[in-house]
Amino acid sequence: MSTQSAAHDLDGPKRVRTLRLAALRGSRVTSQHLSQIGVPPPATARQLIDLAYDGQSVWIACHLDDVGLGDLEDTERRLIEREVEFALVEAGSTSVDTYARPGSGEIKWVWPKAAFVNAASVSVGVYRKPDGSGRPSTQLVEPYTHETRRDPDEPSGSVEISLSDPHVDYELRLSLSLAVRSESSGRVYPGYESELAVIQVPGIPRRESVRKTRLEANERRPRSTPKLVVADPTQPRPGLLTRLRGRAALITTATILFLGVIAAALWAFSGGESDYYQSCTPIFGTPTGEPVNWSSPTVLLPEGVQVIEGMFCEIGNN
Numbered sequence: 001m002s003t004q005s006a007a008h009d010l011d012g013p014k015r016v017r018t019l020r021l022a023a024l025r026g027s028r029v030t031s032q033h034l035s036q037i038g039v040p041p042p043a044t045a046r047q048l049i050d051l052a053y054d055g056q057s058v059w060i061a062c063h064l065d066d067v068g069l070g071d072l073e074d075t076e077r078r079l080i081e082r083e084v085e086f087a088l089v090e091a092g093s094t095s096v097d098t099y100a101r102p103g104s105g106e107i108k109w110v111w112p113k114a115a116f117v118n119a120a121s122v123s124v125g126v127y128r129k130p131d132g133s134g135r136p137s138t139q140l141v142e143p144y145t146h147e148t149r150r151d152p153d154e155p156s157g158s159v160e161i162s163l164s165d166p167h168v169d170y171e172l173r174l175s176l177s178l179a180v181r182s183e184s185s186g187r188v189y190p191g192y193e194s195e196l197a198v199i200q201v202p203g204i205p206r207r208e209s210v211r212k213t214r215l216e217a218n219e220r221r222p223r224s225t226p227k228l229v230v231a232d233p234t235q236p237r238p239g240l241l242t243r244l245r246g247r248a249a250l251i252t253t254a255t256i257l258f259l260g261v262i263a264a265a266l267w268a269f270s271g272g273e274s275d276y277y278q279s280c281t282p283i284f285g286t287p288t289g290e291p292v293n294w295s296s297p298t299v300l301l302p303e304g305v306q307v308i309e310g311m312f313c314e315i316g317n318n
Contacts, residue, residue: 012037023058024090026113030066034059041067045076052083058116061087061180065116068184081189084180088191091117096176096195103166105199107174108158111150118150119181121190122159125173126228129200140170141228147188149181149234157234164227167206172199 015037023029031041039056041063042048048069051060060083063069073080091114099106111117124144127137140163148159161172174197177190 020058023062024114026115028115029062031063048072048076057083057086058090061116064180064182065118068182070184073185084189085192088178096197098197098199100199100201102202103204104160104162105172105201106160107197108156109176110156116180117178119179119188120148120157121177121179122146123175124161127171129169129171140226144228146230148232151234160231162229164229167203168226169203170201
């Protein structure tokens, strides 16, 4: 073996160590970079197993972040999940802060330096506030898991959570796990380590006149179940992401506006006389009770609600 070849062979392990250190310190290591050191994206189960056997979980995470692992994500899913968990341990933990304001709670976390940690999974439980009697808290909505992507320009991530009824007092029980999102499948692989947090959220006090009106209305209809509202700043078009229980009609903003025009025309044609009363206030809106943001990509209408002249109107018998 020539001196030049020997020197090149000695350079190989050093380049691998340098690139690995760079990946863990924040540099984005792509599949092209890894191919240059002899670690291309695995194309077969055998190649993936060899990477895992050699302890190359960080390279597997980098490939997932850059190009994904194709069909291997279906055939070797459990192995990939385990290797991602190892890579996330090497990437390090995070720190979490929580904030409570009337009507909503927010969780914020710091992203680790490793760029392949490109997502997070937030599990949400919503319970009625403890009343001091020692009895277990009542669960208000079904448990929900929200997955959010990392903004490479931001050192931290956040998710704001509220209920469609901002006047309810409740307790948020959150579990945050850092994750790696596959570029090819969009699948999110969370780590097994999680940060736990509890937020006591006070409801927004009702105005007295509104309170009396709604109490009278509530006597004529069953109590509705609050809906979970998640606001994620990484969404392409920020809006309300509402999880509804039971049947609900999903209507795009364009369709809602079209129905609003039709409803307004029919109302004008009828001369405003009807056997029904209208309560044209925003049925659900932002966590502070402001009108719904019409630029939101989707709006979900509950039963008994129509759109008239750009307002959510509740229809019922006199």
